[in-house]
Amino acid sequence: MGIRSTVGACRSGARIMGKRLPQIFFVLSTLSLVLLIAAIWQATRPSWKTYQRHYFQLEAVGEPNAVTKAAVLATPPEIHQILLPGLHRVDRCTTCHLGVDDPTMKNAPEPFRYHAGLGPHVASKFGCTICHGGQGLATDVKDAHGNVPFWNDPLLSPEYVRASCGRCHKEGDVPGVPELTEGRRLFETEGCRGCHKLNGVGGSIGPDLTEEGASHRSPEWLEQHFLNPSKVSAGSAMPNFQFTREQARSLTYYMLSLTSADMGSYYSSVRLIPSPAYGRELFVQKDCIVCHSIGGVGSKTGPDLLDVTKRHSLEWLDEQLVNPQLVYPGSTMPEYDLDTNSRKALVSFLATATPQDAEAIMAPHKNVITPEDAAIAAGKQNFARFGCAGCHGTELQGGLANPNAQGGQVPSLLHLSDDYTKDEVIAVIRDGRQPPLDNVHGPTPPLYMPSWKSVLSNEDIHEIVEFLWSKQQKAKDSW
Ligand code: HEC
Ligand code: HEC
Ligand code: HEC
Ligand code: HEC
Ligand code: HEC
Ligand code: HEC
Structure with missing residues (x-):
């Protein structure tokens, strides 16, 4: 009705219009439908420009000077991006997340809130995706957060974000x-x-x-x-x-x-964050206790290290760890190939080390005395580290299902000495073995004994066998 009366008012040219009218009507209604859908789309998926306008309004709220306020509100929208050639990334997240490095935004709603706790990982040097995931180049919420098909790396949920710290x-x-x-x-x-x-x-x-x-x-x-x-x-x-x-x-x-x-x-220059706990680990690993004591506990070959950080400056101690000969010509202390952060970690451990630490560090030394014991201890570590435990169990008990292998399981290693000599076991470990099939027409069992000769040295294998032999149970125990 409304359209007809409008056309009626426009008498001139009515005849030409008459023919075109249905077409014009169609075009106009299609256009308004498109606009309507776009408006709904806008309302549910605001563009980055909308976020920037909201942000400027937020910034303007506290601005007393009217001229500055008007200037803030009139800021033209623009894409913000952080170029990270070192990380092979371009992150545009800060196009919407505008307040990440502005502490006055600490109570602002997302996406404008200040990012607390970034420490040295400032946005301008680290971007966002390295820790959070997401699609750095995108400027639409859904795309940027990566919840779209064919994007392998969507935002990690908050409970998993800190896993990314381990990437560096x-x-x-x-x-x-x-x-x-x-x-x-x-x-x-x-x-x-x-x-x-x-x-x-x-x-x-x-x-x-x-x-x-x-x-x-x-x-x-x-x-x-x-x-x-x-x-x-x-x-x-x-x-x-x-x-x-x-x-x-x-x-x-x-x-x-x-x-x-x-x-x-x-x-990657900071793979390692120096911490006293890691310093202690290094102190154990490098066997410093073999020459040094802490508060009288330990060996007396080198000086006691209690309060050593009070006697010497950090630079002096660092130099001592880099090059003992330079500090003490003719020193018997070995030169260690420790990187900067490892040395920092050692020194931070020494700053807090107590005689109790020394006692705890000495404890395993008391047990490992003979070369045989040392080999067994090393073998035990290799057994875990190279993955034997994954199939044979940490207690050597075996029992992992292995369908269509004879016995149906990965064998226990607790009774090897009943069936084999040490040399035979060394050969099995070195060359590996396919288990014999239970049913020759059945499928190949999923698990087999891999060959280790390209991974383990003869010495490693020897140590593992010593460890296995230390665990052998007499035949009667198994009944
Ligand atoms: C178009 C604007 C926009 C862009 C671009 C954007 N975000 Fe967001 N982000 C938001 C909004 C809005 C929220 C608030 C909550 C929501 O809608 O998910 C948010 C929330 C978040 C959250 C908190 C979500 C949660 O699960 O608690 C994280 C983390 C986040 N964004 C990271 C990023 C990262 C990383 C990027 C870049 C890859 C990015 N955002 C790009 C708008 C954006
Ligand atoms: C060094 C790693 C790191 C970087 C870089 C980083 N973040 Fe975060 N971000 C975190 C951690 C960790 C949290 C806290 C997660 C938690 O435990 O709730 C967090 C929290 C957030 C939250 C709040 C999430 C929530 O649910 O409360 C948002 C939003 C966010 N980050 C966005 C960003 C944006 C945008 C950038 C880039 C400017 C960025 N982050 C850079 C590690 C990082
Ligand atoms: C992209 C690599 C990268 C990621 C991811 C990363 N870091 Fe860092 N981290 C660094 C670098 C580089 C430094 C040194 C920054 C500097 O001093 O300029 C550093 C420094 C640190 C320091 C200070 C070390 C010191 O010597 O004082 C701590 C603590 C730290 N990071 C913890 C974290 C945590 C927690 C996370 C996860 C939320 C994280 N890092 C994620 C690279 C990274
Ligand atoms: C083979 C014996 C030996 C080992 C192993 C050894 N040191 Fe030393 N260390 C010495 C001797 C001896 C000195 C006395 C000065 C000299 O001759 O260099 C010394 C001096 C030091 C000093 C200076 C102490 C002072 O008061 O002047 C520090 C610190 C130190 N060692 C730390 C370590 C750390 C940490 C380790 C392990 C990574 C270690 N040492 C391993 C023999 C050793
Ligand atoms: C992927 C699983 C897997 C791993 C990893 C594995 N094994 Fe095995 N192992 C087996 C299977 C299956 C057999 C049985 C082979 C057969 O029946 O001939 C076996 C057999 C053996 C045997 C002979 C046992 C017997 O009673 O005949 C020894 C010894 C042995 N493994 C030691 C090791 C050692 C040492 C390692 C680590 C260096 C290791 N295995 C790692 C699966 C594994
Ligand atoms: C006896 C052999 C065996 C051992 C031991 C083993 N895995 Fe697996 N693992 C597999 C097989 C086979 C698959 C593939 C089938 C599946 O997805 O479960 C797999 C799959 C996985 C996957 C999924 C990979 C992917 O993206 O598809 C992860 C992660 C994994 N293992 C981690 C571990 C970790 C960590 C351990 C040690 C705690 C471990 N596995 C021990 C055999 C093993």
């Missing part, structure tokens, strides 16, 4: 992220390398984990998989380790940190 800080402890240290420890002691390669070392029964943190696996998937592999990956040959939730989370953190991305020299 690869050794020692990361303050506030104990999960990474624990995950790394579990990986090296539970035998994961028996089936998985990491940075070139390990078996091939499971997937290579060197870039697991850059794969399509979500944190939730990984965590569920650690709690029960065959529940999320039907028929998986990966054992259920009966991990607790905390352990599964720690391993998930560690996995997410594995990307093998090239971080550039600046970012």
